Amino acid sequence: MFFASDNGLGASDKVMRAIVEANAGPRLGYGRDDATRQVEQRLSALFEREVGVYMVITGSAANGLALSTLTPPWGIVLCHDESHVMEDECCGPEFFTGGAKLVGIPGAGAKISAAALERTLKKLPRRVPHNAPAHALSITQSTEYGLTYSVDEVEALAGIAKAHDLAVHMDGARFANAVARLGCSPAEITWRAGVDVLSFGTTKGGGLACEAIVFFDPARGADMVRRRMRGGHLLSKHRFLAAQMDAFLDGGHWLELARHANAAASRLAAGLKAVPGVRVPFTPEANGVFPILPLHVEAALKAAGAVFYPWSDRSLPDGVTVGPDEVIVRLITSFATTNEDVDRFVATAAAAATK
Secondary structure, X not given: OEOOOOOXXXXXXXXXXXXXXHOOOOOOOOOOOHHHHHHHXXXXXXXXXXXXXXXXXXXXXXXXXXXXXXXXOOOEEXXXXXXXXXXXXXXXXXXXXXXXXXXXEOOHHHOOOHHHHHHHHHHOOOOOOOOOOEEEEEEEOOOOOOOOOOHHXXXXXXXXXXXXXXXXXXXXXXXXXXXXXXXXXXXXXXHXXXXXXXXXXXXXXXXXXXXXXXXXXXXXXXXXXXXXXXXOOOOOOOHHHHHHHHHHHHHHHXXXXXXXXXXXXXXXXXHHHOOOOOEOOOOOOOOEEOOEEEHHHHHXXXXXXXXXXXXXXXXXXXXXXXXXXXXXXXXXXXXXXOHHHHHHXXXXXXXXXXX
């Protein structure tokens, strides 16, 4: 019953085999290998246009480096106030951008609404040279509460951003889960909707340690070749990144893994909704479930060996609150989650709730 994070599971068997195969024989380093070229071609085909691709080990590096190309050090990046770039990367974006300011926007489910973005932009002071100007918008797909932005929502946000001369970044650590749930093409939910650069994640979805910064206008990311090197994120044995990304993409493996994780989350949410005293404020749209549990149910689950984390209640829907005898928790499913894991968790919660 491991629901702490999709980072806690290993890599898929297909990805691991590809890494082992990449270990045979010498290859040119620093991304000059054939596998890297193949990944670049695969991603261009996937997004239905030529893209600029730069692989790194972590999502935090992908986000920080991507944002460093969209804003000067004196700029502002708008994002949700509970987004990963805001709360979980130890000022990494500020480090890579040389000091650009992150400004958070609240919203239920960790989603930024078009109206909230408009309000924030109108309120930003614009005294030159005293105030920092907004240069970029960063949205998370899927969000920190397991919700997705639809194509229409991305288009609306990107339209507002472009009207104010802002570039658009998408943190896609769980991009696969969002695409699998939405049933749209990767192109539809990114560049066709107005996204300029995507942090394309594999690590949470079944990779070992590999993320790709994808520029939908390769010229926009032309200096990334030096930014990545200067930032210490160009691997000499780059083929091990390329091998896992290639396997992740091959034959739609990335979506197969995401669909499994999403289905497990839906099964988990449906089961918990039937447990007396348990509330599930958000219907999962990716691989995360965020139930509000009675404290005695939480204790029983932990005593039975379940692993999960408490979560923030700041972005709950209007009118939903966590009582003094309750706790909101985060349950993350993965490509390795089994129905047995899910059903045992629900059964344990149900037994505790009815005592």
